[in-house]
Amino acid sequence: MISIKGLSKVFKTKHQEVKAVDDVSINIDKGEIFGVIGYSGAGKSTFIRLINRLEEPTNGDVTINQTNITSLNIGKLRKERQKIGMIFQHFNLLWSRTVFENIAFPLEIAGVSKSERKEKVSELIELVGLKGRENSYPSQLSGGQKQRVGIARALANDPDVLLCDEATSALDPETTDDILDLLVSINKKLNLTIIMITHEMHVIQKICHRVAVMDQGKVVEQGDVLDVFVKPQSKTAKRFVQQLSPLEHNQEGLHRFVTNDSNSEVVKLHFIGNDAKRALISDVLRKYVVDINILQGSISPTQEGAYGTLYVEISGDQKVITETINYIQSSGVEVEVIQDVD
Numbered sequence: 001m002i003s004i005k006g007l008s009k010v011f012k013t014k015h016q017e018v019k020a021v022d023d024v025s026i027n028i029d030k031g032e033i034f035g036v037i038g039y040s041g042a043g044k045s046t047f048i049r050l051i052n053r054l055e056e057p058t059n060g061d062v063t064i065n066q067t068n069i070t071s072l073n074i075g076k077l078r079k080e081r082q083k084i085g086m087i088f089q090h091f092n093l094l095w096s097r098t099v100f101e102n103i104a105f106p107l108e109i110a111g112v113s114k115s116e117r118k119e120k121v122s123e124l125i126e127l128v129g130l131k132g133r134e135n136s137y138p139s140q141l142s143g144g145q146k147q148r149v150g151i152a153r154a155l156a157n158d159p160d161v162l163l164c165d166e167a168t169s170a171l172d173p174e175t176t177d178d179i180l181d182l183l184v185s186i187n188k189k190l191n192l193t194i195i196m197i198t199h200e201m202h203v204i205q206k207i208c209h210r211v212a213v214m215d216q217g218k219v220v221e222q223g224d225v226l227d228v229f230v231k232p233q234s235k236t237a238k239r240f241v242q243q244l245s246p247l248e249h250n251q252e253g254l255h256r257f258v259t260n261d262s263n264s265e266v267v268k269l270h271f272i273g274n275d276a277k278r279a280l281i282s283d284v285l286r287k288y289v290v291d292i293n294i295l296q297g298s299i300s301p302t303q304e305g306a307y308g309t310l311y312v313e314i315s316g317d318q319k320v321i322t323e324t325i326n327y328i329q330s331s332g333v334e335v336e337v338i339q340d341v342d
């Protein structure tokens with residue numbers, strides 16, 4: 001549905017050139033929530049602004065529903081932009097207008113009649129959970145409520161795509177989760193495609209189906225959220241994943257828990273999707289005469305299912321330990337034998 005090919009943006013200043021976005025290619029499916037994560041300065045904001053041409057690309061193409069956005073003249077671009085909603089970190093509301101008037105604004109610009117505007121705005125107010133606040137001004141609203149107005153306004157012209165530029169970065173953790181839940185429910189209800197720019201791995205974990213990791217203008221990794229979380233390939237993705245769930249990727253200090261029994265192996269088990277719900281340990285103990293000492297573990301939910309990691313020490317007869325590991329592996333749970341326990 002969205003095809004981004006070889007997209008680049010070079011900013012030329014007096015003394016230097018900055019490649020803010022460097023040859024980025026991404027395909028996004030209809031109804032997908034696609035996350036783009038990167039540290040400050042990675043080029044995320046520039047990238048998202050290139051999609052609706054708030055920023056003009058230096059090179060490359062953005063095609064949405066077969067329309068090449070990059071080649072449109074300004075008149076056609078304006079029309080096409082009505083199908084691309086956008087929300088911002090600092091909400092960008094009109095402070096002299098009420099909630100109702102803010103949401104009605106894009107409809108006024110699109111030339112929608114007063115009675116239709118009223119109907120549509122009421123529908124949107126209901127959708128984002130702001131009933132009763134129609135006549136409030138932005139200054140009278142909390143951050144979460146302001147972003148709900150931003151979302152309603154972005155949806156006014158029934159867009160095909162919603163661009164979210166750090167939409168939860170100014171909110172506290174609880175309000176962030178409320179807004180993320182709202183975005184998921186809108187995505188499901190309207191089958192709306194959402195592109196989410198963020199520096200928070202929690203946002204990706206909670207709502208995205210796929211993710212691209214940006215570093216110095218380039219996409220250094222992209223894939224299903226579960227895959228990137230379980231097996232991050234790039235240095236940047238590894239850093240992000242580790243921040244979110246340090247336990248899973250940090251085996252330092254494990255030596256404090258192992259028995260140092262010569263007849264034991266320390267292994268790391270990776271559970272993905274439905275495997276995370278299995279009672280694997282009791283299953284193994286019913287089948288094999290071994291002891292299992294749980295060292296550390298965690299489980300994290302994502303939009304695409306849960307993933308978890310468990311470090312265990314398996315003790316017993318070496319032959320039986322090997323059989324146990326083979327059995328766990330054959331049941332679909334990935335096993336990594338840890339040779340040197342830190």
Ligand SMILES: Nc1ncnc2c1ncn2[C@@H]1O[C@H](COP(=O)(O)OP(=O)(O)OP(=O)(O)O)[C@@H](O)[C@H]1O
Nearest residue numbers: 011013018020038039040041042043044045046047
């Ligand atoms: N208008 C501009 N003129 C010159 N350089 C710019 C301009 N906008 C962005 N840049 C540079 O492009 C690079 C990418 O910036 P961008 O804001 O896209 O990154 P970001 O990942 O969104 O970071 P942040 O989250 O801090 O905004 C940075 O080096 C920035 O200084």
